[in-house]
Amino acid sequence: MDKLLIENVGIITMEENNFIDEGYIYIEDGIIKEVKSGSFKGEKENLKKINGIGCIALPGFINCHTHVPMTLLRGYGEGLPLMRWLKEKIWPFEAKLEEEDIYNGALLGIIEMIKSGTTSFVDMYFKEDVIAKACKEANIRGFLGNPIIGDGWQGQVEDTISLFEKFKHDEMVKIFIAPHSPYTCSFECLKEVGEVARKLNIPIHIHIAETKDEVYITKDKYSLSPAFVCYETGLFDKNKTLAAHCVYLNDADMEMLLNYDFTAVYNPQSNMKLASGVAPVVKMIRKGINVALGTDGASSNNNLNMIEEMQTASLLQKLNCSDATALNAFETLQLATVNAAKAIGMENNLGYIKEGFYADIILIDFNKAHLNPKTDVYSNIVFSAQGSDVKTVIINGKVVMENYEIKVLDEEKVIFKANKSFKDVLSRL
Numbered sequence: 001m002d003k004l005l006i007e008n009v010g011i012i013t014m015e016e017n018n019f020i021d022e023g024y025i026y027i028e029d030g031i032i033k034e035v036k037s038g039s040f041k042g043e044k045e046n047l048k049k050i051n052g053i054g055c056i057a058l059p060g061f062i063n064c065h066t067h068v069p070m071t072l073l074r075g076y077g078e079g080l081p082l083m084r085w086l087k088e089k090i091w092p093f094e095a096k097l098e099e100e101d102i103y104n105g106a107l108l109g110i111i112e113m114i115k116s117g118t119t120s121f122v123d124m125y126f127k128e129d130v131i132a133k134a135c136k137e138a139n140i141r142g143f144l145g146n147p148i149i150g151d152g153w154q155g156q157v158e159d160t161i162s163l164f165e166k167f168k169h170d171e172m173v174k175i176f177i178a179p180h181s182p183y184t185c186s187f188e189c190l191k192e193v194g195e196v197a198r199k200l201n202i203p204i205h206i207h208i209a210e211t212k213d214e215v216y217i218t219k220d221k222y223s224l225s226p227a228f229v230c231y232e233t234g235l236f237d238k239n240k241t242l243a244a245h246c247v248y249l250n251d252a253d254m255e256m257l258l259n260y261d262f263t264a265v266y267n268p269q270s271n272m273k274l275a276s277g278v279a280p281v282v283k284m285i286r287k288g289i290n291v292a293l294g295t296d297g298a299s300s301n302n303n304l305n306m307i308e309e310m311q312t313a314s315l316l317q318k319l320n321c322s323d324a325t326a327l328n329a330f331e332t333l334q335l336a337t338v339n340a341a342k343a344i345g346m347e348n349n350l351g352y353i354k355e356g357f358y359a360d361i362i363l364i365d366f367n368k369a370h371l372n373p374k375t376d377v378y379s380n381i382v383f384s385a386q387g388s389d390v391k392t393v394i395i396n397g398k399v400v401m402e403n404y405e406i407k408v409l410d411e412e413k414v415i416f417k418a419n420k421s422f423k424d425v426l427s428r429l
């Protein structure tokens with residue numbers, strides 16, 4: 001049996017009013033068995049110990065929307081509006097990607113995520129089987145949305161079914177179905193996706209209402225909002241849906257979505273960078289819609305750092321609502337943990353540091369000038385911390401980073417190979 005003890009550590013359990021000033025977390029075979037203040041009294045034989053002195057433990061972040069291999073396109077095609085950026089730069093580059101490049105880009109993104117405290121991510125990209133391989137090597141949880149887009153959708157739906165079959169018993173990888181959006185997927189396609197998702201009992205990962213242009217496109221084509229196009233196809237019926245962006249959801253959309261198992265995934269940095277707009281997050285939460293947080297791909301962000309994303313998430317809502325109380329630090333942490341776990345159907349396994357939950361835990365090093373005094377640990381993490389303050393990362397009970405060092409991969413080699421892939425793709429353009 002694998003036994004792990006994190007001791008002398010502050011613990012953000014994510015249960016309200018339950019911050020443990022100094023305590024321990026005891027883990028057996030990847031499951032949290034004890035979370036208490038004081039010191040561990042149990043059997044100490046064959047026990048790996050991590051001294052958490054000066055650190056605060058919290059549940060690992062769940063990045064609910066990304067396109068992980070797009071780390072290769074970091075900084076590529078800067079300064080263009082969404083549609084020109086996609087058509088002139090991103091799509092031509094992506095057309096030249098080979099499997100090895102996708103693998104190299106995925107590993108680069110996974111290292112970046114682990115180093116800034118992400119332990120699970122929800123993806124949407126081509127070749128999710130290659131990305132799954134990268135996830136398993138790094139021991140990170142991947143909720144991988146197989147993409148459905150354009151005219152070839154029937155074959156893509158078939159591919160999703162085979163991928164689902166391949167990974168249905170996997171511990172770290174789960175396959176989702178990912179229709180790109182209501183403006184790039186036909187009505188028939190979305191209808192079929194809804195049916196397949198119900199049949200396989202897997203969540204849907206989609207982009208909805210990212211830009212004003214998208215709203216005009218669906219209005220022109222169907223006389224409906226993007227969310228109502230999905231509704232009319234039956235996509236949401238008895239399905240769990242994660243919809244990235246939701247910048248232009250209107251009141252009628254929100255009222256309709258309340259009837260479904262629906263999560264809006266807020267991507268503030270991408271929405272700011274592409275000047276798409278501000279998602280009505282405070283309004284959605286007030287109405288009772290589950291809201292989670294994502295970085296989007298590294299080409300529109302330009303990183304996969306959830307700590308930085310939380311800072312932006314809260315600051316942008318405060319500014320947008322002209323209200324300094326909007327989306328406080330604890331609520332913002334909920335977007336990246338508890339709400340995210342609910343979005344992916346893991347609310348009984350992830351998002352809290354709690355007995356019986358999976359041991360996906362990060363330690364933030366508070367021995368830093370910018371994190372003291374510890375007046376309010378939630379605020380210190382959301383508004384003062386850097387991604388690089390994450391010192392140790394445990395996923396499924398396995399230590400994947402310890403004392404800032406990645407244990408599962410050769411970081412230098414991954415960076416080298418990603419740079420090589422970038423140059424190779426450019427030479428093919």
Ligand SMILES: [Zn+2]
Nearest residue numbers: 207244296297
């Ligand atoms: Zn996206």
